[in-house]
Amino acid sequence: MVRPTLGAQGAAAGEKVSTKHAAASWLTTQDKSRAMALYAHNGRRAARSWGSRLDDFFQQRQRRHVVAQAQFAAGQTVLDVGAGLGCMVRVAKAAGCHVTAVDATAALLDNLVALADRAFVADIEHFDDPQRFDVVLCIGVLDFVTDPARALEALAQRVRPAGRLIVLVPTRTLGGRLYRLEKLLRGVRVNLFDPAFCVEQAQTHGLTLQQQSRPLPSNALLTFCRPAAST
Numbered sequence: 001m002v003r004p005t006l007g008a009q010g011a012a013a014g015e016k017v018s019t020k021h022a023a024a025s026w027l028t029t030q031d032k033s034r035a036m037a038l039y040a041h042n043g044r045r046a047a048r049s050w051g052s053r054l055d056d057f058f059q060q061r062q063r064r065h066v067v068a069q070a071q072f073a074a075g076q077t078v079l080d081v082g083a084g085l086g087c088m089v090r091v092a093k094a095a096g097c098h099v100t101a102v103d104a105t106a107a108l109l110d111n112l113v114a115l116a117d118r119a120f121v122a123d124i125e126h127f128d129d130p131q132r133f134d135v136v137l138c139i140g141v142l143d144f145v146t147d148p149a150r151a152l153e154a155l156a157q158r159v160r161p162a163g164r165l166i167v168l169v170p171t172r173t174l175g176g177r178l179y180r181l182e183k184l185l186r187g188v189r190v191n192l193f194d195p196a197f198c199v200e201q202a203q204t205h206g207l208t209l210q211q212q213s214r215p216l217p218s219n220a221l222l223t224f225c226r227p228a229a230s231t
Contacts, residue, residue, distance in 0.1 A: 058216060059087075061215050061216065062139070062168065062215045062216065062219075062221075063087065063088070063091070064215075065213050065215040065221050066088065066137070066139060066166060066168065066215075066221065067088075067091055069164075069166055069211055069213070069221060069223045070088075070092070070135055070137065070164070070166055072091065072092050072095035072096075072097050072135065073095060073096070073097070074095060074096030074097070075096060075097070075098070076092075076095075076096075076097045076098070076134040076135055077097065077098050077099075077100070077131070077133045077134050077135075077160075078092045078097045078098065078099045078100070078133060078134065078135045078136075078137065079099075079100045079102065079129075079131075079133040079135070079136045079137065079158055080092070080099060080100070080101050080102065080116075080137045080139075081102045081103075081124050081127065081136065081137065081138045081141060081155065082102070082103055082104070082124065082138060082139065082140065082141030083101035083102060083103050083108075083112055083116070083119075084103060084105075084108060085108065085111060086101060086111055086112050086115040086116065088137055088139065089101050089112065089115045089116050090115060092135075093115065093116070097135075098117050099115075099116045099117050099118075100116060100117065100118040100119070100120070100129070100131070100133070101115065101116035101118070101119045101120070102119075102120045102121075102122050102124070102127060102129075103120075103121065103122075104121065104122065104123050104124065105121070106121045109121055124138070124141055124142075124145060124151045124154060124155070125145055125146065125147050125150045125151045125154060126154070127154050127158075128154075129158065131158070132157075132158055132159065132160035132163065133158055133159065133160060133163060134160060134162075134163045134164070135163065135164050135166065136155055136158050136159050136163070136164070136165045136166070137166050138151075138155055138165070138166070138167045138168070139166070139167075139168040140168050140219075142167065142169050142191060142193070142198075143169070143170055143190040143191055144188075144190060144191070145191070148191060148193070148197070148201075149201055152167075152198065152201040152202060152205070153201070153204075153205055155167070156201075156202060156205035156206065156207055156224075156226075157205065159207065159224075159226045160226065161226055161227065161228050161229065162225070162226065162227070162228040163225070163226050164210065164223055164224065164225050164226075165202065165207060165223070165224040165225075165226075166221065166222070166223050166224075167198055167221070167222045167224070168215070168219055168220070168221050168222075169191075169193040169195070169198060169219060169220055169222070170190060170191070170192050170193065170218055170219050171192060171193055171194070171195065171214075171218065171219055171220050172192045172193065172194055173217065173218065174217070175216060175217030175218035175219075176192045176218045176219065177192070178218065179218040179219075180192055193220070195212065195220045195222060198222055199222070202222075202224045206226055206227070207224035207225065207226050208224060208225055208227070209222065209223075209224055210223045210224060210225040211223040
């Protein structure tokens, strides 16, 4: 197992894509810090009650969608950014993948080290691991970043030719707004997305939209692919 800590420095074909997101609408650094504090607290609590927290209906439904789009296969290299308690790490490892797990919460590192081939504490917006992967997962993380465009760039840079990037984001729908309200009641702001924004950013960095689904009324799951001939 590898356990370094990385420094903070580090559309469908023919569809017209436009983004209306303004930088001012994303989270502030203070918002992000508050979210990470709550995330760390909940992560420690959930680690003591794995089944009751993670195996509820909504999490199972999301996982089924992610696994179906990820298509894990033996020998693949997988990067799970925002790995949390390692749910998707477990699934990928069971399929025979070589898994690198990344999370911004140091409190969860011990759990990830025990599960993954490599585990890091790192901020998604400044993640600079030089390795490129067959599958890159970013599930429920962009909700809490201050610069989603930079985060998507960092994710895209980790996708090897013929590899895939899978992103789950809360959407600007009624379900997404209810999700945001639930977080606000806990004192945490979250980003909401028009999926077209993610498509536009991915296209900027050489990825194309391969598949899109809605696991829940509040979110969208997007799978992007880098062409096999890409460098």
